[in-house]
Amino acid sequence: MEHTVGEVARMSGQTVRTLHHYDRIGLLVPAGRTASGYRHYSDDDVERLRQILTYRELGFGLDRIAEILDDPGADTRTHLARQHALVTQRIERLRAIARGLEHLMEADTMHLDLTAAERLELFGDFDVDAHAEEARRRWGGDAFAESQRRAGSYTKADWDRHNAEADEIYRALAGLLAEGAPADGQAAMDLAERHRAHITLWFYDCTTEIHRGLGELYASDERFTATVDAHAQGLSTFLREAFAANADRQEARRDR
Numbered sequence: 001m002e003h004t005v006g007e008v009a010r011m012s013g014q015t016v017r018t019l020h021h022y023d024r025i026g027l028l029v030p031a032g033r034t035a036s037g038y039r040h041y042s043d044d045d046v047e048r049l050r051q052i053l054t055y056r057e058l059g060f061g062l063d064r065i066a067e068i069l070d071d072p073g074a075d076t077r078t079h080l081a082r083q084h085a086l087v088t089q090r091i092e093r094l095r096a097i098a099r100g101l102e103h104l105m106e107a108d109t110m111h112l113d114l115t116a117a118e119r120l121e122l123f124g125d126f127d128v129d130a131h132a133e134e135a136r137r138r139w140g141g142d143a144f145a146e147s148q149r150r151a152g153s154y155t156k157a158d159w160d161r162h163n164a165e166a167d168e169i170y171r172a173l174a175g176l177l178a179e180g181a182p183a184d185g186q187a188a189m190d191l192a193e194r195h196r197a198h199i200t201l202w203f204y205d206c207t208t209e210i211h212r213g214l215g216e217l218y219a220s221d222e223r224f225t226a227t228v229d230a231h232a233q234g235l236s237t238f239l240r241e242a243f244a245a246n247a248d249r250q251e252a253r254r255d256r
Helices: 006-011 016-024 043-057 062-069 076-107 116-123 129-151 156-179 186-202 208-220 223-229 237-254
Strands: 039-041
Touching: 006 016, 006 039, 006 043, 006 208, 016 043, 039 043, 043 076, 062 076, 062 186, 156 186, 156 237, 186 208, 186 237, 208 223, 208 237
Parallel strands: none
Antiparallel strands: none
8 A cells, every 4th residue: 555745744743854854864765656756655664664753762863773674684573572672661760760759749858868879779860859949838847847857767778668668559559540440439549548648657647638639739730740640641630539539538537
């Protein structure tokens, strides 16, 4: 089947100019041309473009992509396997970063009693101290001070344990989301309560009001949304609804 350059541009989300550039440098040369000189792309060309875009998304330069795709020893299955491995590695890296940032999302804790090497291992290039003023503004003096006091005594082993516990909760919540479970269902609310208890255990007294606010923050602030959704796309919205439903449940129990 043949496709015009306009059709391929629409299918791939690329501009015609980009496709022309790929042709000029020999990265994606169309299978043929009409008598008038218009480019015609085959299904194989479209598949090659998919591979190009995947490798480009993974950070490869165009020269390196050309070398990879023109390797005579690599077939489509080889490329798919390589791309899957690279994407999986990136996902795991993002999840590792997310685990290291959990306590920052929950309490924006600063001044950690860790060595520079330990801070780098936990947070990578994330600037922990840059968020101190925002933490004071978001949480107020009492919650911030309590969180800071507790966190200041934690060792790297403590943070590793915290991150493992937080990751377990988020994985369970992501599992419910994947199953299509309702955010206001029993299972989701129970995990939301477990999340709230986890914050209280490690940082400060996380009231239902604060926890409800955290859910709103996760879904409305793109920085937090990106970190939460690294566990599963749409998880931030699911948490907002689950936290709110659990807050309603806990407050109703207190009012009885």
